[in-house]
Amino acid sequence: MSREDPDVIDSVEKAFRLLQAFSAEHPTVTVSEAAQLTGLTRATARRILLTFTRLGFAESTGREFRLTPHVLRLGYGYLNSQPVAERAQPHMRALADKLLESCSMATLDASEIVYLARVPAARSMSITLSVGSRLPAYPTSMGRVLLAALPPERLQAYLDGVELRKLTPRTIDDAEALRAELERVRQQGYAVVDGEREEGVRSAAAPVRDASGAVIAAINVSANAARVSLESLREEFVPHLVATADAVSRDIGFDGARAVS
Amino acid sequence: MSREDPDVIDSVEKAFRLLQAFSAEHPTVTVSEAAQLTGLTRATARRILLTFTRLGFAESTGREFRLTPHVLRLGYGYLNSQPVAERAQPHMRALADKLLESCSMATLDASEIVYLARVPAARSMSITLSVGSRLPAYPTSMGRVLLAALPPERLQAYLDGVELRKLTPRTIDDAEALRAELERVRQQGYAVVDGEREEGVRSAAAPVRDASGAVIAAINVSANAARVSLESLREEFVPHLVATADAVSRDIGFDGARAVS
Numbered sequence: 172m173s174r175e176d177p178d179v180i181d182s183v184e185k186a187f188r189l190l191q192a193f194s195a196e197h198p199t200v201t202v203s204e205a206a207q208l209t210g211l212t213r214a215t216a217r218r219i220l221l222t223f224t225r226l227g228f229a230e231s232t233g234r235e236f237r238l239t240p241h242v243l244r245l246g247y248g249y250l251n252s253q254p255v256a257e258r259a260q261p262h263m264r265a266l267a268d269k270l271l272e273s274c275s276m277a278t279l280d281a282s283e284i285v286y287l288a289r290v291p292a293a294r295s296m297s298i299t300l301s302v303g304s305r306l307p308a309y310p311t312s313m314g315r316v317l318l319a320a321l322p323p324e325r326l327q328a329y330l331d332g333v334e335l336r337k338l339t340p341r342t343i344d345d346a347e348a349l350r351a352e353l354e355r356v357r358q359q360g361y362a363v364v365d366g367e368r369e370e371g372v373r374s375a376a377a378p379v380r381d382a383s384g385a386v387i388a389a390i391n392v393s394a395n396a397a398r399v400s401l402e403s404l405r406e407e408f409v410p411h412l413v414a415t416a417d418a419v420s421r422d423i424g425f426d427g428a429r430a431v432s
Numbered sequence: 433m434s435r436e437d438p439d440v441i442d443s444v445e446k447a448f449r450l451l452q453a454f455s456a457e458h459p460t461v462t463v464s465e466a467a468q469l470t471g472l473t474r475a476t477a478r479r480i481l482l483t484f485t486r487l488g489f490a491e492s493t494g495r496e497f498r499l500t501p502h503v504l505r506l507g508y509g510y511l512n513s514q515p516v517a518e519r520a521q522p523h524m525r526a527l528a529d530k531l532l533e534s535c536s537m538a539t540l541d542a543s544e545i546v547y548l549a550r551v552p553a554a555r556s557m558s559i560t561l562s563v564g565s566r567l568p569a570y571p572t573s574m575g576r577v578l579l580a581a582l583p584p585e586r587l588q589a590y591l592d593g594v595e596l597r598k599l600t601p602r603t604i605d606d607a608e609a610l611r612a613e614l615e616r617v618r619q620q621g622y623a624v625v626d627g628e629r630e631e632g633v634r635s636a637a638a639p640v641r642d643a644s645g646a647v648i649a650a651i652n653v654s655a656n657a658a659r660v661s662l663e664s665l666r667e668e669f670v671p672h673l674v675a676t677a678d679a680v681s682r683d684i685g686f687d688g689a690r691a692v693s
Contacts, residue, residue, distance in 0.1 A: 178482040186444040187487060190506050198513030221439040226448060227542065238510040240541040240548075245451050246507035247564040249499040252459030264552055280501040281488065287501075290551075291525055302563050303508040 182219075185211055189219045190228075190242065199235040246303070253278075255379060255388055256287040256302075259419045263290045263390060266415040270408055272394040274415075276379070277306075278387060279317040282333050284308050287388060306368065309335055309349060310342050312376035313389035315362035319353040320378060320386035326353070342367040361409055362389075363401070371396045375409050377416035382424035390416045443480075446472055450480045451489075451503065460496040507564070514539075516640060516649055517548040517563075520680045524551045524651060527676040531669055533655040535676075537640070538567075539648060540578040543594050545569050548649060567629065570596055570610060571603050573637035574650035576623035580614040581639060581647035587614070603628040622670055623650075624662070632657045636670050638677035643685035651677045 192200060192208040200208065205216040220236045223229035227241045250256055259276050267274040267290040277284040286304045308314030308329075318326060335344040343349050356362040361377040376391035392412050394404065453461060453469040461469065466477040481497045484490035488502045511517055520537050528535040528551040538545040547565040569575030569590075579587060596605040604610050617623040622638040637652035653673050655665065 176486055178479070179486045180443050180447070180479060180483045182441050182443050183447040183480065183483050184487055186441070186447070187489070187506065191509055193509030193513055195512040195515065218439070218441060219444065222441045222444050225437055225440045226445055228448070238513065240510065240539050240546040242510045243507040243541075243546055243564040245448065246504045248452055248454030249501065249503045250564055251456040252454055252499065254456065260552055278501050280504075285501040285504055291521055303504040303511055 185209070185215060186219050186222065189216060190223070190238075190245075193238050199232075199237040201234045201236070205236070250287070250302075253287065253387075255381075255419065255423050258422045259379070259388075259390065260288055260290070262415050262419050262422070263288060266290075266390075266392065266411060267292060269411060270392055270394075272392050272399070272408075274390065274392050275313070276388050276390045277311075277313040277317070278389075279308060279314070279321075280305070282308055282329060284311055284314045284317060284389075307333075307336075309333060310338055310364065310368040311391075312362040312364040312374040312393075313391045315353060315356050315364065316376045316378050316389035317386065319357040319362070326350070338368055339366055339370045341365060341370075361413055363405060363409070365401055366396060373399060373401060373404050375404055375412055377409075377413045378420075379416050379423070380420040380425040382426070384425065390419065446470070446476060447480050447483065450477060451484070451499075451506075454499050460493075460498040462495045462497070466497070511548070511563075514548065514648075516642075516680065516684050519683045520640070520649075520651065521549055521551070523676050523680050523683070524549060527551075527651075527653065527672060528553060530672060531653055531655075533653050533660070533669075535651065535653050536574070537649050537651045538572075538574040538578070539650075540569060540575070540582075541566070543569055543590060545572055545575045545578060545650075568594075568597075570594060571599055571625065571629040572652075573623040573625040573635040573654075574652045576614060576617050576625065577637045577639050577650040578647065580618040580623070587611070599629055600627055600631045602626060602631075622674055624666060624670070626662055626665075627657060634660060634662060634665050636665055636673055638670075638674045639681075640677050640684070641681040641686040643687070645686065651680065 188209050189205055192205055202213055202217045202220060205220060206213045220229060224231055227239060229236045229238050263274040263276065271292055273292040274290045275286055276288040277286050283305045286302055308318055318329060330346045330350065337344045343352055361375055363375045365373050372393060373396045374391050374393035376389045378386040379388040379390060381387045392408050449470050450466055453466055463474055463478045463481060466481060467474045481490060485492055488500060490497045490499050524535040524537065532553055534553045535551045536547055537549040538547050544566045547563055569579055579590060591607045591611060598605045604613055622636055624636045626634050633654060634657045635652050635654040637650045639647040640649040640651060642648045653669050
């Protein structure tokens with residue numbers, strides 16, 4: 172993880188690295204644990220944790236440090252500059268209510284999708300993915316929609332770099348087969364994924380476009396395969412989903428009348 | 433904003449400061465704008481923006497820099513270490529559906545509440561507060577519940593430092609009146625606020641406790657005053673709200689049978 176790029180301020184890289192060491196498994200860390208999790212020296216880890224504490228981003232109870240809600244400020248500038256997440260929420264809520272299934276929005280970050288918004292199904296009592304959650308792009312419907320919109324050279328870079336793992340027996344794990352599927356997604360304007368990331372989960376996704384016509388996010392509907400057949404996903408869900416994604420696009424300034432390649 | 437605390441790594445403080453300069457009003461910044469917004473020199477602002485870019489937290493299109501979804505990683509360790517936000521979601525959804533009003537969860541960060549989760553009302557097409565949004569604590573129902581749970585010395589520090597502004601004619605802007613109201617909130621186990629932050633908005637909030645009995649969050653229901661009377665807020669909404677907050681508390685390990693002061 173150590174870098175020698177002269178344009179990177181070393182202590183900033185290390186601070187960001189340490190900040191990301193906190194997780195569900197490590198809600199609190201000691202100086203030693205922080206050093207171990209990040210590969211930093213104990214002295215550096217200690218100084219960074221003290222900096223976080225002085226700036227209000229962490230608090231310590233004796234030897235243990237934990238993050239404070241102050242850290243949400245760091246990602247908030249991004250969310251705030253993406254009005255799509257807030258604009259989409261009521262549309263997503265209406266879709267989730269109509270289809271009685273959960274509805275999510277995500278964007279692409281390198282090889283992963285990142286959830287920007289989520290509306291759980293009305294009846295669901297399950298604990299689910301929420302804002303900031305990440306999944307690999309290739310086996311997910313939202314990932315396929317977002318990958319399908321990449322310019323050819325960026326898609327090629329993705330395919331060159333990604334490790335396609337067979338997460339279920341159905342996962343497309345061949346780069347050329349994935350490229351063909353992405354071309355189909357691009358042409359039909361939506362993606363359908365049937366149990367490729369997790370068996371028994373089907374989902375469909377459609378693109379959200381900004382005023383320039385660029386695909387900036389995807390919205391999906393995800394359902395239990397035991398409850399929703401592939402046919403009803405395609406024939407009943409997809410039209411509503413595409414209409415919802417289009418409504419969100421119009422809401423953020425996309426003029427649907429203009430042709431989009 | 434400049435600090436001379438030897439325990440604070442200067443460049444980390446500056447990087448965090450610059451990260452927070454991005455907002456809805458400034459989704460992209462140039463080096464000059466970044467310098468202006470933060471009080472940093474142009475050279476420092478430039479070096480930090482380049483660091484963000486190299487680390488994947490920002491991207492530049494010519495002179496303009498914008499954040500990428502990568503920055504959500506920085507707050508995600510915190511959200512992930514707070515299982516309450518995910519656990520609460522289905523309970524909040526059920527409450528919002530029962531009462532046909534929006535339901536939120538927030539925690540306290542110094543003098544502000546920070547939203548951790550939000551379920552909009554089914555019929556609502558309005559654009560609302562979302563995860564990471566902040567409001568001053570004193571004129572909000574969730575803020576009152578969270579302030580009411582502070583130990584006396586921390587409450588005193590809050591009251592000593594806060595500027596109580598009359599946001600509407602109804603806002604409590606006297607420290608002693610606020611302290612008396614917080615004592616009432618603590619005793620009755622919920623807060624009701626009627627148009628103190630925004631005219632025409634009423635809300636009620638109840639505390640969420642962790643396994644140790646500590647109040648770690650508040651859940652509220654917020655409604656348009658034209659639609660929901662103060663009486664029905666108190667008599668119909670509050671019992672459901674308190675039951676929901678209690679269910680979330682039990683879900684995260686609070687044993688309701690144990691007495692809590």
